[in-house]
Amino acid sequence: MVPPARAPIRTDRLRALNEPVRAAVECDDRGRPVQLCLGDDPTPRAIATLVEEWRLDDEWWRDPVARRYVEVVLCNGKHLVLFEDLLDGAWYVQTP
Amino acid sequence: MQDERVLTSDRAICVWLASFPLRCEHVRRPELRGGAAVLVSPTDTRRVWQVGAAARRAGVSVGMTVSQAIGLCPSLTVLEPDPVYYDEQFTHVLEALERVRPVIEPTSIGCAYVGVDGVERLYGDADGQLRAVADGLARHGPLASTAWHAAARLGWGRGKFTAWVAAARARPGTPVTIADRDRDRMLARQPIAVLPIDVAIHRRLRRLGLTTLADVARLPESALVAQFGAAGGTAWRIAAGKQHDPVTGRVRPEPIVLTLRLPVPVADRTMLLHAWRMLVDRALGHPRRRGWRIRAVRARAHLEHGASWLTDLTLKDPTAAADHIVAPLAARLDQSPPTGAAVELVIEFTAFAPGTEELQLFAANAASAARAGRQRALRAAAQEIRTRFRRPLLHHVVEVQPWSRLPERRYALIDYEP
Numbered sequence: 001m002v003p004p005a006r007a008p009i010r011t012d013r014l015r016a017l018n019e020p021v022r023a024a025v026e027c028d029d030r031g032r033p034v035q036l037c038l039g040d041d042p043t044p045r046a047i048a049t050l051v052e053e054w055r056l057d058d059e060w061w062r063d064p065v066a067r068r069y070v071e072v073v074l075c076n077g078k079h080l081v082l083f084e085d086l087l088d089g090a091w092y093v094q095t096p
Numbered sequence: 097m098q099d100e101r102v103l104t105s106d107r108a109i110c111v112w113l114a115s116f117p118l119r120c121e122h123v124r125r126p127e128l129r130g131g132a133a134v135l136v137s138p139t140d141t142r143r144v145w146q147v148g149a150a151a152r153r154a155g156v157s158v159g160m161t162v163s164q165a166i167g168l169c170p171s172l173t174v175l176e177p178d179p180v181y182y183d184e185q186f187t188h189v190l191e192a193l194e195r196v197r198p199v200i201e202p203t204s205i206g207c208a209y210v211g212v213d214g215v216e217r218l219y220g221d222a223d224g225q226l227r228a229v230a231d232g233l234a235r236h237g238p239l240a241s242t243a244w245h246a247a248a249r250l251g252w253g254r255g256k257f258t259a260w261v262a263a264a265r266a267r268p269g270t271p272v273t274i275a276d277r278d279r280d281r282m283l284a285r286q287p288i289a290v291l292p293i294d295v296a297i298h299r300r301l302r303r304l305g306l307t308t309l310a311d312v313a314r315l316p317e318s319a320l321v322a323q324f325g326a327a328g329g330t331a332w333r334i335a336a337g338k339q340h341d342p343v344t345g346r347v348r349p350e351p352i353v354l355t356l357r358l359p360v361p362v363a364d365r366t367m368l369l370h371a372w373r374m375l376v377d378r379a380l381g382h383p384r385r386r387g388w389r390i391r392a393v394r395a396r397a398h399l400e401h402g403a404s405w406l407t408d409l410t411l412k413d414p415t416a417a418a419d420h421i422v423a424p425l426a427a428r429l430d431q432s433p434p435t436g437a438a439v440e441l442v443i444e445f446t447a448f449a450p451g452t453e454e455l456q457l458f459a460a461n462a463a464s465a466a467r468a469g470r471q472r473a474l475r476a477a478a479q480e481i482r483t484r485f486r487r488p489l490l491h492h493v494v495e496v497q498p499w500s501r502l503p504e505r506r507y508a509l510i511d512y513e514p
Contacts, residue, residue, distance in 0.1 A: 013510055013511055014494070014496070014508040014509070014510055015491070015508055015509045015510075016496075016504050016505070016507075016508050016509075017493060017504070017506075017507040017508055017509055018503045018504050018506070018507065019504045020504060056501055056502075058501050058502060065502060094503055094504070095503065
């Protein structure tokens, strides 16, 4: 078999875009986020409204992914999308 | 066809490889080492152009006729110049320097300036910058295989003139730094020979009893301008420390190069001119030339027995007419004909000016030339960032699994290598 002449793709040089960023989220008794701390910043930010909520289940045939996404509006008017990893309960911020 | 935006730098390192052509000959012909050798001038083959140490000890000096030189030193080896080879070697030197900093300005063969503004975080102070340049030459220069890279004299200063004075005072392997606070004091003590002015003006200044830059700076500027015109004004401003010429990074054109191998060696001027004319016509017909006029031409000839001939022409008015290119070439052939029969001719169009609007309309690939120019500019910028930060900081986005429901799987960043 003739090997391809093209230079090999250096997958080690690829860096994923839009990776989830860990967030500390505090929820009310119904499991809805009420405030969060982003990254290393310990300042809690209050959540004003929940805009939308949806669930994502994927790759159940190898490493299952189960996430609960929530779009929220902070008190300063900023929109954020958070998700809860339903397998380990951790929260993340991510742009969908 | 070329990017007119150039990088400049106020602080400079002067890299001076004295007698560079002769050094090239010594590298190429090791048997010359230790012997007395001179190079004859490419423009006047009866006169000595460069003198080796042994020949100098025997009393041979630059500008002497070859017969005088042989009279003084009967064992003298007289070498024909090979300007094409020297130019190639010097290009390697410039490429080595470009690995250290992209702002490089060559002024003459064997002398170039490296702009070092903004490299403190990368190389440290002036000493660190000088070390980086010396290391760059040692590692990548054409002389890396020999110990001759140590022959480079390096000088650091604000502006090209100060850097040049520092390099002229330096010994090989021991660079000299002229700090801003010492600059005026150092320059004041320098002989007027360091001023970049015509020999005749030097002579007249000496006859007027002026020996140092301080003597020149003490005169009113108007007096020097009245005596020597614009050159006098430049000399006064440099001597008085009023003028700092920044290093201006060279524009690297993408030349159009055409070669003609002659079936038999040709020495006859008419035949040579005819061959050049054919080459110029063919080069003007190159698709990349369309819509552009020629501003600079380099003509090279490889001669029998390994010698070469080279001339650079800068046209007063950019042109796309073969006659206007061949005429100054003919004049150069008359002034300094090749020293032997030519076996190969090369024509290079090295700088271009936009043509008239009509020409531009018909420029089939002017747009692609512009794209190529942008690509070159991007490559230069990416190289600059890599050099400055020692890692690639430019990336582009590639699709990985754009259909994935997981956002982090869709796209990725990869190093941008234009």
